[in-house]
Amino acid sequence: MARKTVVIVGAGFGGLAAAKALKGADVDVILIDRTNHHLFQPLLYQVATAALSPADIATATRTLLRRQPNATTLMGEVTGVDAEAKTVSLADGTTIAWDWLILATGAAYSFFGHPEWAEDAQVLKSMEDALDIRRRLLGAFERAELAGDDPDEVRRLTTFVVVGAGPTGVETAGTIAEMSRQTLRRDFRRIDPTKARVILFEAGPRVLTAFTEPLSAYAERALEELGVEVRTDTMVEAISDGVVRANGEDIEAGVVLWSAGVAARPAAQWLGAAAARNGAVVVRPDCSVDGFEGVFAIGDVASYAMDGKPLPGLAPVAKQQGMWLGKLIRARLEGRPEPAPFRYRDWGTMAVIGRSRAVAMLGGLRMTGLLAWLAWSMVHLMLLIDFRSRLTVYVNWTWAWFTQGRGARLLARLP
Known part of the structure; x- marks a missing residue:
């Protein structure tokens, strides 16, 4: 047979x-x-915000299946x-x-019946997306430095809008704010990166709706402490030519990031x-x-x-x-008996907001702050697919903890 x-x-x-x-x-x-690689998507936003390099969270699929003779990989x-x-x-x-x-x-991101918004709003689902976002974020500060004599242009370029306050949106907004206020604050001479605006829009009444209300409230406070403008109960009405309209207000932005809805x-x-x-x-x-x-x-x-x-x-x-x-x-x-029907075992949900700030629901345990951040770090390190990735990510995170630096801030050209 x-x-x-x-x-x-x-x-x-x-x-x-x-x-x-x-x-x-x-x-x-x-x-x-x-693609030819397996991607650890939960840390993709850290590539997009220059905290990690692509090889830190991706491994060639052929390498992962090298010792499995019955497996063939096709790109x-x-x-x-x-x-x-x-x-x-x-x-x-x-x-x-x-x-x-x-x-x-x-799944891919859904623009709720407005596919034209994809021309102006960047999504974060693939390594290509992450590298494009990183180029746009860092490029916005470089262009602002060039336009240092034009305050209106500097203000536009250093305004960053994130749509959708789920884990990806919260993590991305918090990291951009942290990057501009800590990592980049001494790197430019004609602009002040600490004055960059990061605006997080959420159509619902609170951020991180999958979490309990106290954890959601903590996350919102932590974001605001980082300088993020959190706007809940706010519907995005249009995105065009770098302008986001929400609740009747037009906001010019250097970069618009979309993390609101998904479609299979x-x-x-x-x-x-x-x-x-x-x-x-x-x-x-x-x-x-x-x-x-x-x-x-x-x-x-x-x-x-x-x-x-x-x-x-x-x-x-x-x-x-x-x-x-x-x-x-x-x-x-x-020809053996089949296993019982599949049942998902929920080990918990986590989201990181910034350095030493996170929320976590682990069974009946609820954590915030440094303890939640340490738990988040440990879980994500262990879930990385190979030892080399775990080691390099650990080294990068440790270095960033003490120096507030980011080691993947290279640009080959302006966006």
Whole structure:
């Protein structure tokens, strides 16, 4: 009998976990991704704000699977799925056959029906996004130094708007404020970086709505102490030509960052499958897609209901689903009893606001300040995929702690 093939689309937390869970199984694993690396997305904002270098949070996927003989890595962009023929199509015309298909393509940002805003607002989902944001942030200060005799232009260039006060928005806004007020304050002669404006817009009544109200209130106070202007209950009405309109006010900004809404990548459209409001594929308790034999979806691209509520789009969810799905496929391959339906184990949620400032919910434990920051640091260090990354990130964080410096502030050209 011919050896079966599992095709995994996406080398994020879910896809990589599924591939590793199939190590040693009597099956060929083909992992397809648009990039050649696995990215630790929770620290992506630190690359965007020059705290870390790209290699600190990304590792070549081939390196991670080097010791897994049954795994093949392909760099390519999947553009469609033929469920009847059991093939996936790549942008270059290549087709790959599968017996089982795992869709782990993740999510992209949604502009709530205003795709034109993407021309002016930067998003943070990939390494390319992070490097572009870093170039724009640092470039804004460089251009402001050149325009030092024009206070209006300096003010525009050093105004930074962040839309969306979830963990990514809060972490990014806090880090930009910290960078301008601490790291850059002595580096320029014609401008004063400490006067940069960082404005955080949130349509809801508070920041970090996934956290308890006391933790949310602490986060807002910490942001304001860093100099961030927090504006809750504020809807963005338009973004065009570097101008953000919110609640009737126009704000000229040097950089606009969008972290408000997410939408699943188009896996549901590839299949013609049922989808949730955000475009995520609706899946059954075993992560399979109803009506499509051998097709599974995990992570942000899947809408998985547990206890009547959809699971959040978090890295631990994707990772746990990938590991569980690998066990399920192995059991089916080997004719063993299948594992019980997947259940997510929530170990907690964290968000960092700045140096020594963070909030954390770990089971019934609630933490703020330095203790939460230390817990956040330890957890993220341990979750990094390899020892080299852990070591370099630890060294960078330690150096930044004592010097308030950032080691990845190089620009090849102005944006």
